[in-house]
Amino acid sequence: MEQNQVVKGSLTTIIMKLLEDNGRMYGYEMTKAVKEITANKMNITEAALYPALHKLVADDILTTTTEMVDGRMRKYYTLTKKGKKETANKISALQEALDSVQLILNPKIANG
Amino acid sequence: MDKMKLSQEQLKELRYFIYKRGFREPEVMMEILDHFACKVEDKLSAKPGMSLEEAMKEAHNEFGYNGFYSIKASLDVFTRKRYKNVYWAQVKAVLKNIPVMLLLAALGYGIYTASVWAFVNKKTDWMFDENVVGISFWLIMLIAELYKLQRINKNLKKSYHIHIAKMAVVFAPYALWLFLPTRMTDSPKRILFSSLVIALIAVWYIIHYIASWKLLKTAQKDYEEFKSFHPNENPLA
The missing domain is CATH 1.10.8 (Helicase, Ruva Protein; domain 3)
Known part of the structure; x- marks a missing residue:
């Protein structure tokens, strides 16, 4: 539960990073990828994922293509040109934030 | 497995x-x-x-x-946001288009001059006894909106995309119509002010009309793309 709160704050960066690595993905594939990469430690709920995806589309960070797969429509998400540029910024901002948290949690290591 | x-x-x-x-x-x-x-x-x-x-x-x-509600709610909110972005991008495109803006400025000036002339010469319509230029423009706006509604055919009206697109510009200048200052007056200050407002509303309405067409076209394209995958209107089919 606590971890989910942390995930929520960095969800857009996670989505953008996944798309940077995989090219295009659909919603369910993203939730599965996060579970697999984190060995089930992190779970993205649909209630958080779809608002984030829809917002990124509205902000022109992601674009969608639709295909018929297994008898149903599947929406694939891809980074736009603007989205590709934004991804690097988002990742470095998240990395800096995580480093700062690390300094607070482990001050001894940080001080050498 | x-x-x-x-x-x-x-x-x-x-x-x-x-x-x-x-x-x-x-x-x-x-x-x-x-x-x-x-x-x-x-x-x-x-x-x-x-x-x-x-x-x-x-x-x-x-x-x-x-x-499932969270998916539907976010789809509604962000489709509306995307359509609003399309609308405002088109408004900006018109504002940046110098030939179109010069044309609109000339049109606005023409409406302003005609309105001042109608106020000074007491040219009123036969029904409401109001400034004939203002009331004519009000009628033109009404006809333009009816034409737009008629162009959205019966099937498109039921479309989710068209519905959301219409919601995205619900703030459109309809409220301004009600306050179009067309009532006859002898005060020179009021004549100039009312004519200026009529001209500004007319110019704004034309910009809005161009942008809302672009928005409806985007929504129609989304709908047609969807229909190419799902030709049946029945959600259970």
């Missing part, structure tokens, strides 16, 4: 399950269906003895307290 794939009959069951919960627009149904179907397929693959009914219930529970 081979992943189980749902048959068309089973997908029909899933559609009905979503439909029963109040998600009836085909566009919203399709937004939910693939994710829901993937979840159900994973459950049935993990537990081959599980019934479809049980798998659907379990998968639905995993969508959380609001169920």
